[in-house]
Amino acid sequence: MGEFIRFCSEGICNPRSAGLQIPQERTVLVYNWRMADSLLVYNPAAGRISVRPFIGSIIRVLNDHGWRVEVAESVNGRHTTQLARMAAHDNFRAVFAIGGDGTVGQAASGLVGSQTALGVLPAGTANVWAIELGTHAFVWSHLRALKRNAALLAEAEPCAVDVGLCNGLPFLMWAGVGLDAMTVRKLEPRKRFEKYLAVPEYFATTVWNMSLWRGMNLQIVADDRQVEGHYLLAVASNIRHYLGGMTEISPSAALDDGEMDLWLFSGDNLATAFRHFFDMRAGRHVTSDQARRLPFRKASIESDTPFPLQMDGEPMLGATLATLEVLPRSLRVLMPVEARRRLCQSCPESES
Known part of the structure; x- marks a missing residue:
């Protein structure tokens, strides 16, 4: 094969x-x-x-x-x-x-x-x-x-969309450190029969990881802003949807605006992780004082201890430093006209 x-x-x-x-x-x-x-x-x-x-x-x-x-x-x-x-x-x-x-x-x-x-x-x-x-x-x-x-x-006609780099490797949708990367590492790769239990397996694995995970101390630089704190999860998102499509983490994200959102979710226990999940499901995370959005073109995430890392839902090698960069409109993608209108700013159909 x-x-x-x-x-x-x-x-x-x-x-x-x-x-x-x-x-x-x-x-x-x-x-x-x-x-x-x-x-x-x-x-x-x-x-x-x-x-x-x-x-x-x-x-x-x-x-x-x-x-x-x-x-x-x-x-x-x-x-x-x-x-x-x-x-x-x-x-x-x-x-x-x-x-x-x-x-x-x-x-x-x-x-x-x-x-x-x-x-x-x-x-x-x-x-x-x-x-x-x-x-x-x-x-x-x-x-x-x-x-x-x-x-x-x-x-369809191609539309040029942004791509992210995480430690020099490209990603199209997300790059995450912390809790989501732990879950991805536990789940992938899966045998075909296991995929019929994808939702309950994902939920059970996430809950188990949440019960063990106490978060990480991170130092973040996003363009000209510096942030320090204790976080369960940090995720850079290029698209609107997240968590298997169950939530919209960045409801107004555009695929070709030259920037991405870095979301930081604070906390150190199971109860806080559950609250973040339900807040994202309801869209309340956008205004929550426990979640923070940092739009960026270049960013870095650093910790004194290694953290798990995932890109586009695939597990990557852990690290103590994740460098992030947006490559504006560097990938041509075929997409339906309606999707272009919703998700892109620069494609001709999106302006009609």
Whole structure:
């Protein structure tokens, strides 16, 4: 698994032209790689339902809308990023990524600063990016979502959105330290059957971590402001939704305004953590004296002791310092017109 897999209508061509190793005994059908203008990369482990049986129908939809597609199955997050970077190097028009929020962030990492657009076909467990854009994810109740979203994005124009850097690594949605990163580290990766219990498992794991976690002393610099305090959680958010899409942490966030929000949630016990959760669910955290929002372009979070770290819902190595920076409008993303109008300030459709 993890080899570069292509499906062909014109014959068989050599997948090693992409620089990837293919087992000798494996026969691979491919499009003419010289003619492709997009890459469809999918995470076979994403979500509650395998997407592999649906790949052919997605290709046909994209073909019907004039796209010439190569297909690759990703073996892990780093591979997803490498595949996206290769597509950008070859000047592909777009990378269509099928998977969850982690796959979205990994594909975005390979496209930052390029002219290749990212099109997301959500098929993960939480699918917060899909909630942000107002599209349906591929789940049992929306089995046709992949084809519908492919048709929608096939006609969409790219919009340039902001990307964040955390310790030099790109993220599209969030970078968090503390309680949420502890939960992500406990949960990921998960087997497919465990994803059917995603909500209760996430809640139970978070409650367990809250009962043990006493917070951290942080020194924060956000542009020209300096803050010190004891916090359960610090999260930099580029989008509106958070906590598996259950809350809007930054209700008025724009994807292309050149800044992000750094949210700080104070406290040191289970009761305070529960209060933050219910405040976020109700939108009260925006005015709470226990939560603070720091808009930033550059920021740093430092502690005397190592803290857990997550980016786009994927666990990262812990650290005592997290440096944050916004890369304005550095990623081209295909998104529906209505989403552009709600979430972007600079795209033509958002001004109409």
